[in-house]
Amino acid sequence: MNMLSLGLKTILLSYLLLIPSLSLAAEAPQIKVGFAERDITPEIGMEQPGGYGKSFHRSFHDPCKVRAAVFDKGKHVVAVVSLDALFIRRVTVNEIRKRVQAKCKIPADSILLHATHSHSSGPMGMILPGEYDHASDFVQELAYEKSSTADSAYLETVVDQSVEAICDAFKKRNASKCGAGVGIEEQVAFNRRFFMRNGLSFTHPRPGNPDIVKPAGPVDPEVGVIGVWDEQGELKGCIVNFVCHATTNPGGISANYIYYVEQVIRGVFGKDVIVVFLAGASGDVTQVDNLSKFQRRPSEESARFVGGRVGAEAVKVLLSMPRGNFETVASKTKMLKIPRRKPNPERVKKAIETVKAGSAKSGAVDWVFAKETVLLDARLQKEPVAEVEIQAVQLGPVVLLTDPAEFFCQLGLDIKAGSPFPITFPVSLANGCVGYVPTKEAFDKNGGGYETRLTGYSNLIITAGPQMVDAAVELSKQLTPDKVPQRPAAPPFNNNPWGYGSVPPELE
Template identity: 90%
Template structure:
């Protein structure tokens, strides 16, 4: 049999399997799915977010995008949206949801908006325009001139392009086959916090540090994947969930390592496949191996290494997963009111003195965190309590459970352990941003690291993490998982082995 005949038979078999899957449960509507993306690349010269000071983009590496997937089972519609952004503030979430609901009728609370936490993306904050207008001129200068701030024109672009992407995905939705699976990638992500000989926990103590005792937290090597195929068996798009900070910074404006995840997937499945990347609980997990005996990879190589390996694992999962119908599409949300921690009057007084004395009179770290204490004190005047949305989005046998934080990895693992679903994606920095949310243990006498310090960005009470975990798990238990799709059963054996393969040996 020649190669052309084999290829024809393979294509025919693939089409038959696809048709069979579509007609397997005629009484249940086939889920309709659409994907779309839009460009949200910032301009050179705009601020590069991340850290507690100002930095500016000077070059371009690859585009930043907003990417959307819309799932519709005939009863419910949900949108899952990923933005190549450091984070997305609540006011931006509300605006996108409001415009989408008005334009294409997707319910606001059925839209999940996630930021990949790319540190090489556009100016979404940390401080929004006008946020500190209520404060003194001294505080306003610290907020607007000495801190990372959002650009109003860029924020409007992000809103416009996200609405367009979501509504295009909605309009493109059609009958699709879906699958889900989980792979393992263990070589690219590491917990960055370590117990030290002095009894404290350090973040990034640096390779070769003889005072390192052991890691202070876990990693999560699972690569969760949802794949969606059209009637011709072409991959329309996929959702990928992985736990690692997007801090590879390949040089210039960039989606970070997510760019290379996309490149690998498109290299196998075609340039039109849309990647919706969802970062998991990676508040204390990065690509930096503080226990390594070797020099760190250069930034570009690091981005390619992390994204390439995660993308390759996603491809393996996509190639292996059975395809079928995602019958249940649903969304549930709960809004928690979580108080912020307050600095003491003495702490505030000392911080003001340090800030006014200037960075030259103290080390840079002390000055930055003193500035942040002053900003937090002003923020507490308006927002002593944070709105914290926890959302559960069910896509068949998979549940996406969100938090609006740089969530520590252990908290994500706790969510997975409590969820009744066969596959659970914890999704951090979704539907808002409340800064770092560590475990309670990170605040005890053996804790530490800058993630535990009070700032205008990170300041929730120390029980916030467990509260979010418990809420996410409770929401997941209000939903009933679909069964994972399975490949069609093998035909019943009819005592007719393959004629070529059952021949006796021939000696002459």
């Protein structure tokens, strides 16, 4: 064998030995992440959503935003988007996804669009323009003149700004280090439903009520956090998951307590950090403590209290979490068709009579829910079955499992219990809105309360909750979780303790 042949063989052998290391490097490119935000603050005078009637904004407190995070592993890209909004209807979700896919090529089904459920945000509903055009003039008047309605120009602004934020985040993505962790905040959120001495469950029975027996549902105190740092070690943005209704309403247009979550995190890590807040299963959880012996905090103080403590816990988790590479980014969806509950014909007939007689005769509460019965009856003519999207988004060791509902807290806990991931974020009011979805138990003989009332907004069959839990858990089991990043292992002990400290006591 001549020296040339030997040299070629040596080079070939070296190359073959190098292939496994090259393959490993190719399998795990450094994740690229980008963040961006845009303003979606409504104008003074626009409708304030959050009830079954009309209310209007008269002042400004803080801006409403759409905040986007884009995670890119080369083959797979996902966008996680949070809007300061009461909810986001399916038609708006579809429009944003379509435009984003056309503009920056992120697959439509890899975009998660979540509403924080801020009750102090812009006019995204309850009712969309034209939604009841198929109904009688009487029903249209109830829908458009007597109910909370979306503003078409504002909806278009939200779509435009959401597309801009997502595509800007896509452009800004660059090599990043990520971490994930969970903290506990137990003092700001409470289940609002209680078993009463009469055998039923009441929503907000009010502090001091002697007929309260015990809470009718749990809370979830976990503060889930994903942190993303640039190559210089600066925090670029984070995702925060927590369970509590955004009903603190600090006064005027506002992102609600989420504003103070952002303020606290930015106060520690910098004013440019973008906080993508994802509300968990908070359909029956609010900041109101019905068992408290003290007066409720004023609205502004309440917003600071809830947002400040959640933000502070998120800061603690961010400061503690190890940073590394997220190996896997993925997204899966499943569509469910879930029927709506139907009011019986006699109830509809009585509701029409009540509405026509006016609220002065029946009382405001009975009139509102009679109106809702009439609207539901008209909605069933066009949409007897709801389209329900369940989505799973994997970000390394974390899975985000969505529902388009005001989901009861127990259902979120059921999702966490069934998920194989070390960290699971249930994300409610995502990719659509189907109203309240209680547990099956809330409909039994000891059930009841506001969330179980049959309205044009909340009306899915009583098994909807378990169906959505099962679908979410099923999707999570189709994914393989990464390991949570860990700090580097300490070097082995070198049999050389610290010289200053390895000495006996000195007495003189």
